Amino acid sequence: MGYLKKVNYNMTAYLTRREQFNAAHKLWVKDWTDEKNKEVFGKCANKNWHGHNYTLFVTVKGQPHPQTGFVMDAKKLSQLIQKEITSKLDHANLNLDVDFIPKDLQPTTENLVILIWKQLEPLISDCQLHSIKLHETDNIYAEFFGEF
Amino acid sequence: MGYLKKVNYNMTAYLTRREQFNAAHKLWVKDWTDEKNKEVFGKCANKNWHGHNYTLFVTVKGQPHPQTGFVMDAKKLSQLIQKEITSKLDHANLNLDVDFIPKDLQPTTENLVILIWKQLEPLISDCQLHSIKLHETDNIYAEFFGEF
Amino acid sequence: MGYLKKVNYNMTAYLTRREQFNAAHKLWVKDWTDEKNKEVFGKCANKNWHGHNYTLFVTVKGQPHPQTGFVMDAKKLSQLIQKEITSKLDHANLNLDVDFIPKDLQPTTENLVILIWKQLEPLISDCQLHSIKLHETDNIYAEFFGEF
Amino acid sequence: MGYLKKVNYNMTAYLTRREQFNAAHKLWVKDWTDEKNKEVFGKCANKNWHGHNYTLFVTVKGQPHPQTGFVMDAKKLSQLIQKEITSKLDHANLNLDVDFIPKDLQPTTENLVILIWKQLEPLISDCQLHSIKLHETDNIYAEFFGEF
Amino acid sequence: MGYLKKVNYNMTAYLTRREQFNAAHKLWVKDWTDEKNKEVFGKCANKNWHGHNYTLFVTVKGQPHPQTGFVMDAKKLSQLIQKEITSKLDHANLNLDVDFIPKDLQPTTENLVILIWKQLEPLISDCQLHSIKLHETDNIYAEFFGEF
Amino acid sequence: MGYLKKVNYNMTAYLTRREQFNAAHKLWVKDWTDEKNKEVFGKCANKNWHGHNYTLFVTVKGQPHPQTGFVMDAKKLSQLIQKEITSKLDHANLNLDVDFIPKDLQPTTENLVILIWKQLEPLISDCQLHSIKLHETDNIYAEFFGEF
Numbered sequence: 071m072g073y074l075k076k077v078n079y080n081m082t083a084y085l086t087r088r089e090q091f092n093a094a095h096k097l098w099v100k101d102w103t104d105e106k107n108k109e110v111f112g113k114c115a116n117k118n119w120h121g122h123n124y125t126l127f128v129t130v131k132g133q134p135h136p137q138t139g140f141v142m143d144a145k146k147l148s149q150l151i152q153k154e155i156t157s158k159l160d161h162a163n164l165n166l167d168v169d170f171i172p173k174d175l176q177p178t179t180e181n182l183v184i185l186i187w188k189q190l191e192p193l194i195s196d197c198q199l200h201s202i203k204l205h206e207t208d209n210i211y212a213e214f215f216g217e218f
Numbered sequence: 219m220g221y222l223k224k225v226n227y228n229m230t231a232y233l234t235r236r237e238q239f240n241a242a243h244k245l246w247v248k249d250w251t252d253e254k255n256k257e258v259f260g261k262c263a264n265k266n267w268h269g270h271n272y273t274l275f276v277t278v279k280g281q282p283h284p285q286t287g288f289v290m291d292a293k294k295l296s297q298l299i300q301k302e303i304t305s306k307l308d309h310a311n312l313n314l315d316v317d318f319i320p321k322d323l324q325p326t327t328e329n330l331v332i333l334i335w336k337q338l339e340p341l342i343s344d345c346q347l348h349s350i351k352l353h354e355t356d357n358i359y360a361e362f363f364g365e366f
Numbered sequence: 367m368g369y370l371k372k373v374n375y376n377m378t379a380y381l382t383r384r385e386q387f388n389a390a391h392k393l394w395v396k397d398w399t400d401e402k403n404k405e406v407f408g409k410c411a412n413k414n415w416h417g418h419n420y421t422l423f424v425t426v427k428g429q430p431h432p433q434t435g436f437v438m439d440a441k442k443l444s445q446l447i448q449k450e451i452t453s454k455l456d457h458a459n460l461n462l463d464v465d466f467i468p469k470d471l472q473p474t475t476e477n478l479v480i481l482i483w484k485q486l487e488p489l490i491s492d493c494q495l496h497s498i499k500l501h502e503t504d505n506i507y508a509e510f511f512g513e514f
Numbered sequence: 515m516g517y518l519k520k521v522n523y524n525m526t527a528y529l530t531r532r533e534q535f536n537a538a539h540k541l542w543v544k545d546w547t548d549e550k551n552k553e554v555f556g557k558c559a560n561k562n563w564h565g566h567n568y569t570l571f572v573t574v575k576g577q578p579h580p581q582t583g584f585v586m587d588a589k590k591l592s593q594l595i596q597k598e599i600t601s602k603l604d605h606a607n608l609n610l611d612v613d614f615i616p617k618d619l620q621p622t623t624e625n626l627v628i629l630i631w632k633q634l635e636p637l638i639s640d641c642q643l644h645s646i647k648l649h650e651t652d653n654i655y656a657e658f659f660g661e662f
Numbered sequence: 663m664g665y666l667k668k669v670n671y672n673m674t675a676y677l678t679r680r681e682q683f684n685a686a687h688k689l690w691v692k693d694w695t696d697e698k699n700k701e702v703f704g705k706c707a708n709k710n711w712h713g714h715n716y717t718l719f720v721t722v723k724g725q726p727h728p729q730t731g732f733v734m735d736a737k738k739l740s741q742l743i744q745k746e747i748t749s750k751l752d753h754a755n756l757n758l759d760v761d762f763i764p765k766d767l768q769p770t771t772e773n774l775v776i777l778i779w780k781q782l783e784p785l786i787s788d789c790q791l792h793s794i795k796l797h798e799t800d801n802i803y804a805e806f807f808g809e810f
Numbered sequence: 811m812g813y814l815k816k817v818n819y820n821m822t823a824y825l826t827r828r829e830q831f832n833a834a835h836k837l838w839v840k841d842w843t844d845e846k847n848k849e850v851f852g853k854c855a856n857k858n859w860h861g862h863n864y865t866l867f868v869t870v871k872g873q874p875h876p877q878t879g880f881v882m883d884a885k886k887l888s889q890l891i892q893k894e895i896t897s898k899l900d901h902a903n904l905n906l907d908v909d910f911i912p913k914d915l916q917p918t919t920e921n922l923v924i925l926i927w928k929q930l931e932p933l934i935s936d937c938q939l940h941s942i943k944l945h946e947t948d949n950i951y952a953e954f955f956g957e958f
Contacts, residue, residue, distance in 0.1 A: 082661040083624040088653045092355065094242040094267040099877055110878060112885060113309035119242040120309040121269005123355050134628070137543055138554060139620030144654050145556060161261035161268040176879030180823040184874070207240065207271050209828045210884050217822040230809040231772040236801045247433055258434060260441060282776070285691055286702060287768030292802050293704060324435030328379040332430070357384045358440050365378040388651065390538040390563040395729055406730060408737060409605035415538040416605040417565005419651055457557035457564040472731030476675040480726070503536065503567050505680045506736050513674040526957040527920040532949045578924070581839055582850060583916030588950050589852060684947065686834040686859040705901035711834040712901040713861005715947055753853035753860040799832065799863050 084200055085141040086129040089151045091160035094121040095177045098165075119163065125205040126155065128190065132197030142197045154189050179204050179212035187214050232348055233289040234277040237299045239308035242269040243325045246313075267311065273353040274303065276338065280345030290345045302337050327352050327360035335362050380496055381437040382425040385447045387456035390417040391473045394461075415459065421501040422451065424486065428493030438493050450485050475500050475508035483510050528644055529585040530573040533595045535604035538565040539621045542609075563607065569649040570599065572634065576641030586641045598633050623648050623656035631658050676792055677733040678721040681743045683752035686713040687769045690757075711755065717797040718748065720782065724789030734789045746781050771796050771804035779806050824940055825881040826869040829891045831900035834861040835917045838905075859903065865945040866895065868930065872937030882937045894929050919944050919952035927954050 097111040107115040164177035205211040245259040255263040312325035353359040393407040403411040460473035501507040541555040608621035649655040689703040699707040756769035797803040837851040847855040904917035945951040
């Protein structure tokens with residue numbers, strides 16, 4: 071028992087859970103002309119939408135519990151992400167369908183990681199949210215670490 | 219020179235080129251009610267669309283050329299796929315935007331591999347088209363080998 | 367309508383669904399000495415078991431349905447695999463816990479693909495089971511195509 | 515020679531080596547009833563064990579050596595990890611077989627990264643251990659950066 | 663015992679082993695001018711070489727052994743591939759260093775799969791070599807199934 | 811509009827772009843004997859070179875732009891990396907062909923990430939370069955965060 075304390079006491083580990091969702095979106099500023107939208111956003115401004123298989127990584131940090139060895143129960147983390155995030159984003163249109171994405175904000179990966187952080191951060195107790203990472207393709211991903 | 223012939227003569231190798239595109243789609247039968255569409259297609263029937271990062275594998279077969287060692291120049295195969303297929307599908311809406319996808323056909327992976335075969339097969343000479351494979355997600359892919 | 371028939375009629379496409387499970391096993395012939403088991407199976411004969419993240423690919427073939435575009439509904443295929451296979455294999459001991467794995471048969475990937483085929487093949491109608499592929503690690507996988 | 519010093523002097527780079535092992539484990543608190551173990555750990559509490567293909571990433575940091583360009587010889591790092599860690603964990607039972615895993619500590623990924631750090635950290639000289647990352651599945655991984 | 667026979671008798675399973683090697687090569691026909699080499703092979707004709715991380719998949723087929731459950735011992739298959747193939751190709755120059763690659767043959771993936779087949783096929787007994795697959799990049803791979 | 815400011819104001823997100831190149835290199839110190847080179851660098855000292863498929867990750871950080879949602883236009887980041895880095899490294903010999911790699915510096919992944927940082931850092935404005943990560947194989951990668 072003394073040993074367990076020695077092993078875990080004051081040691082901070084990080085736990086990451088991966089989830090996935092498939093969604094449609096486009097990048098489009100209403101106040102701009104079609105030409106300016108095409109110029110800035112290229113193919114991403116296609117009016118008929120395009121889409122991605124998004125891969126989301128949520129990382130929490132804290133001290134592993136002496137008995138369970140969990141920073142946080144990975145299954146409960148998964149359920150939380152599914153309830154609050156991926157059930158709303160999966161097979162959705164990110165410009166139109168999601169309550170926590172403002173209609174006048176571009177659904178870029180950079181904005182999405184900030185918005186997902188804002189949804190999850192207040193709901194995580196006992197340990198701390200450390201980062202949100204979101205892959206839009208194999209070539210592009212964004213991260214947010216709560217830096218204001 | 220006799221050796222080269224011995225090495226390659228009458229030997230059939232297969233060459234595969236991978237390409238990628240990101241697109242939106244939905245599964246929806248016009249003649250059905252909303253309820254029936256939801257019942258059959260589930261979340262894939264979301265009226266506001268959803269999307270995927272598609273990964274396409276095109277395989278050709280033939281005898282490696284004695285001098286170049288190519289069944290087909292992989293760069294030319296890539297250019298052909300980009301010109302005929304991915305330039306039309308990338309950042310597109312598969313239900314609305316693509317000339318070679320009939321409007322009354324569901325853009326499922328199964329139908330897409332058949333339609334892509336039909337586009338590419340007549341354009342490949344010197345060697346033969348062997349298969350079209352298309353990943354819609356990490357969990358689902360379809361293949362077509364030209365079986366009529 | 368004539369078009370739809372032309373597109374799909376008599377064309378055979380293949381649809382693959384990936385599922386995953388994590389399991390323990392060991393390779394051990396009861397009739398052999400410990401030495402012979404170690405000699406033949408190496409570290410795989412560890413009496414205290416070891417385990418793997420298995421990745422399973424189930425491929426069916428058939429003609430895409432004219433209205434749905436499905437060879438088989440991928441969600442129903444997933445549910446079938448989960449009910450019959452992965453719910454029994456996930457977080458299980460492949461030597462001890464699984465009703466359809468004979469106790470005197472080594473749970474090698476080669477034997478597992480045959481056993482999984484036998485479970486699924488009678489349950490697939492409208493289309494045909496084509497292959498079972500099972501990855502034990504990134505370096506080793508087995509396949510079965512129903513060849514007797 | 516002055517150039518080399520300018521290039522490398524006081525610059526800290528990070529080098530990561532990936533290794534893999536396959537192991538069995540279960541999550542189980544001896545002092546709890548079977549019911550409580552099932553309630554807390556779910557399928558991970560299966561008495562007959564389950565297992566995973568673990569992927570381990572060990573990161574060291576330091577200044578690249580002016581002549582070799584190495585923060586640390588990656589082959590020697592690999593040999594160290596294999597000698598001290600993966601030769602003990604591969605094809606092992608993490609609850610029963612490993613000298614550096616206390617018997618009364620859950621072999622969760624969070625606890626494992628801390629234990630692996632403790633094994634390796636005293637053995638790395640010339641450069642510094644920066645982090646241990648361990649994937650249990652594609653969906654779950656833990657990290658430890660030596661934070662006490 | 664009768665059961666074992668029923669399970670395995672006359673059933674053909676396929677076993678695949680993955681191996682990797684890193685090598686340099688260039689594509690260059692001696693009888694051609696520099697201009698023609700550049701025109702046909704593009705960047706692959708760089709006189710100073712370029713290189714790849716190659717991933718090799720060797721597939722054998724046969725009936726799982728009634729006692730071991732092996733089509734072939736995957737460890738022995740790995741040792742064979744390492745002895746005959748990857749120990750010769752790893753960290754080698756494919757145009758200059760490898761005894762079984764003719765000097766006047768382009769080291770394309772298509773030619774390499776045929777040459778690797780020729781090395782391994784005579785050395786596999788008890789079961790049969792089914793295919794050689796070689797990835798040159800994530801985007802290009804070749805296969806050979808022994809078709810003459 | 812006030813909302814947009816609240817969402818983005820003073821929030822730092824990270825954007826990563828992946829690019830790839832294939833190159834040859836060897837590790838070799840001119841002042842050493844062949845024996846010492848072999849002893850220190852092993853197979854990496856093969857005089858006839860070897861090569862890799864390198865995967866490069868460039869990460870920038872900054873505040874997403876209120877209208878575009880971009881920390882930096884990922885397409886422009888890609889074009890910058892291709893112009894300054896991968897067009898020079900792809901299908902090149904890292905010891906001989908690249909203007910920004912000093913001839914007397916080993917082209918290890920550790921040195922390469924520092925050299926790539928030095929090329930890109932002065933060219934990124936509006937946001938900041940955060941890190942360079944370079945995979946030489948699936949098993950080895952290096953990172954540089956600008957730490958002097």
